[in-house]
Amino acid sequence: MQTAFLWLFLTSLFIGIPVVFGLLAASGVVLFWDLGDSFEPRDLNSILSQVFSGMSSVPLMALPMFILAGEIMNRGGITQRLVHFSQTLVGHVRGGLAHVNIMSSILFSGLSGSAVADTSALGSMLIPAMEKNGYTTRFAAAVTAASSVIGPIIPPSGIMIIYAFIMGVSPAALFAGGIVPGLMIGAGLMAMSYYLAIRNDFPIASERATWCDVAAAGRQTLWPMLTPVILLGGILTGFFTPTEAAGIAAAYALIVALFVIRTLRFDELPRLFFKAGVASGIILFLIGASKAFSWVADQVGAAAMLSEFVLSLTENPYLLLFFVNIMLFVVGMFLDAGPAILILGPILSDVFVDDLGLDPVHFAIIMCVNVTVGLATPPMGLVLFVAASVSGERVEAIAKAMLPFLAVEIAIIFLITFVPDFVLVLPRLMGLHN
Amino acid sequence: MVRLLTGVIVALRAVNRAVEWALKPLVALCVTAMLATVVWTVAARLSGISAPWTEKVMLILLPALAFLVAPIAYRRGANVSLDMLVNAMPARLARAHLLGVHVLIGVILLVALDLTLRKVGVAPLYLDPLLAALGIDLTSIRPFRAPIKIPVLGIEWRTVYLIMPASVALMLLANVELIGRYLLGLFDPHDQLVRPVRSFDQAHANVGE
Numbered sequence: 001m002q003t004a005f006l007w008l009f010l011t012s013l014f015i016g017i018p019v020v021f022g023l024l025a026a027s028g029v030v031l032f033w034d035l036g037d038s039f040e041p042r043d044l045n046s047i048l049s050q051v052f053s054g055m056s057s058v059p060l061m062a063l064p065m066f067i068l069a070g071e072i073m074n075r076g077g078i079t080q081r082l083v084h085f086s087q088t089l090v091g092h093v094r095g096g097l098a099h100v101n102i103m104s105s106i107l108f109s110g111l112s113g114s115a116v117a118d119t120s121a122l123g124s125m126l127i128p129a130m131e132k133n134g135y136t137t138r139f140a141a142a143v144t145a146a147s148s149v150i151g152p153i154i155p156p157s158g159i160m161i162i163y164a165f166i167m168g169v170s171p172a173a174l175f176a177g178g179i180v181p182g183l184m185i186g187a188g189l190m191a192m193s194y195y196l197a198i199r200n201d202f203p204i205a206s207e208r209a210t211w212c213d214v215a216a217a218g219r220q221t222l223w224p225m226l227t228p229v230i231l232l233g234g235i236l237t238g239f240f241t242p243t244e245a246a247g248i249a250a251a252y253a254l255i256v257a258l259f260v261i262r263t264l265r266f267d268e269l270p271r272l273f274f275k276a277g278v279a280s281g282i283i284l285f286l287i288g289a290s291k292a293f294s295w296v297a298d299q300v301g302a303a304a305m306l307s308e309f310v311l312s313l314t315e316n317p318y319l320l321l322f323f324v325n326i327m328l329f330v331v332g333m334f335l336d337a338g339p340a341i342l343i344l345g346p347i348l349s350d351v352f353v354d355d356l357g358l359d360p361v362h363f364a365i366i367m368c369v370n371v372t373v374g375l376a377t378p379p380m381g382l383v384l385f386v387a388a389s390v391s392g393e394r395v396e397a398i399a400k401a402m403l404p405f406l407a408v409e410i411a412i413i414f415l416i417t418f419v420p421d422f423v424l425v426l427p428r429l430m431g432l433h434n
Numbered sequence: 435m436v437r438l439l440t441g442v443i444v445a446l447r448a449v450n451r452a453v454e455w456a457l458k459p460l461v462a463l464c465v466t467a468m469l470a471t472v473v474w475t476v477a478a479r480l481s482g483i484s485a486p487w488t489e490k491v492m493l494i495l496l497p498a499l500a501f502l503v504a505p506i507a508y509r510r511g512a513n514v515s516l517d518m519l520v521n522a523m524p525a526r527l528a529r530a531h532l533l534g535v536h537v538l539i540g541v542i543l544l545v546a547l548d549l550t551l552r553k554v555g556v557a558p559l560y561l562d563p564l565l566a567a568l569g570i571d572l573t574s575i576r577p578f579r580a581p582i583k584i585p586v587l588g589i590e591w592r593t594v595y596l597i598m599p600a601s602v603a604l605m606l607l608a609n610v611e612l613i614g615r616y617l618l619g620l621f622d623p624h625d626q627l628v629r630p631v632r633s634f635d636q637a638h639a640n641v642g643e
Contacts, residue, residue: 013515013516014516014518014519015519015531015535016515016516016517016519016520016531016532016535017515017535017538017539018508018513018514018515018539019513019514019515020513020514021513021538021539021542024542024546025538025542028542028545040574041571041572041573041574041575042574042575044545044549044572044575045549045552045553045575048546048549048550048553048598052497052595052598055496055497055500056493056494056496056497057493057496058489058492058493060496061468061472061492061495061496064465064468064496064499065468065469065472068465068469240476243472243492244472244475244476244479246472247468247469247471247472247473247475247476248472248473248476250469250472251469251473254469269462270458270459270462271462273461273462273465273466274458274459274461274462274465276465277461277462277464277465277499277502277503278461278503278506278507278512280465280499280503281461281499281500281501281502281503281504281507282503282507282512282513282514284496284497284499284500284503285500285501285503285504285507285513286513286514288497288500334516334518335514335516336514338514339514
């Protein structure tokens, strides 16, 4: 009966009940079920208290602030400047626009930690441009979708804030830990694009830019690109807490968009703040519900039982990591990254960090990268749907064109899983992690 | 029957649209207050001013935002869910299935309304028979009436908790509208009211919903 909560939740998920209601219903029913005679209705009150206190925490304030900063940057017309800057850097390489797409995603990820925002903003600009240059629509959409998963891996990252809050890991260490894997994915995708460009004779986007052109394009992006510098610099040097850094980044982005590059009007602000509020509110509610769910799992001894079950399969940590990578990847195909982390994080972290002694930052990054890459995989990958909607191409066609890029991403997942130094080198160098 | 149902849905739609209209500026205001509070915290720290209230305000604003957004998100179908099964069903069966899903959500919301009302010190006696019919008895939970105040701000926690029953009640209103829409779909699948409430992504087409 101890795993009833999981089955109940999975059933509710399968029949289409929204995750947040599924978590709450499974928590209530299982408490009633598993506690048997010792159940008292006021135990349900504890669930309510868990929901409220789960979202009432100062470190969580970083989440709406990051989302707001990303929204401001998206709306502030920065995308075009980033693309232009990327073009001066890599546009002269064969398959230039594919490289521009990936490079823009890397730059964009420092401003917005959302893969969906990346696909939508860059896709609407670069997919038509790539089509005009002789690329197939499916290839253009596939590059956009594959590279947009870099967004939540290179900081700032909403899912890392969620993970840090739920599992009590340092967000600064997670941010630093995400940089190398994010850049590795970017480099891997560019290498694959280059290979495909030569094989398919894709064109060069532009002539090699002079250093003056690069500098001029760089100047255009200077003010917005200072946002990640303030954000990461502030956090990594310990000058700001992540919450403070997120707030300052949002305020800075607002000032730049309104007064410096003047791409945002005052009358657009209420709509923009509402959009950021909705995105944040939905995640906050989900965090509250998942806190209640974890609490119930703990109360009925289900978390400990699941840990025992996983460890009974094998005690070889490498084999378990192999299986968990596959499981997380499959979960990512069906669930959005935030909910996947909220539901599975506490359970898997018990097994891998507490029982098997894996480094908490290393495991956090493995989990975040897995569920993020899952966003671009069928059948439920959100990024894939956005790419399909922006390009007008069928999801199946994009998914097929994405296979080489997906292979690169999977290879990098296994690389960072079995060589922890890729993840831990920066947090250690910066003194954020032992 | 269909005419009565249509009338009820139209009335509920108008109410829910008014609710959304009223909540939108509150959500934007909440985010603005969050930004101002965080910036003030930094400014106060750097200038050596004591601002202990900022942390307490943040603790209120976060759940407040979640509960302000919840009714809108539920009605617009913005919460994360798996649609695979529903998408694989024929239209008529999908409508009947979604009707069942929203009835289940309705039960969860009824229990949540009872619990949240008790949390703010109200004994929701009128809900007892309804929940008893569903086999749920929450009458042994004593309404929370302790006058516990939030330090520094001096506001009672019960006042802050008011956002919870208010939000759940608004979600229930949306729930009844959605149930009505899917119910109508069983009788008249071509009625315009049957189609789902449009999502935020289709906001440009939201007129009339």
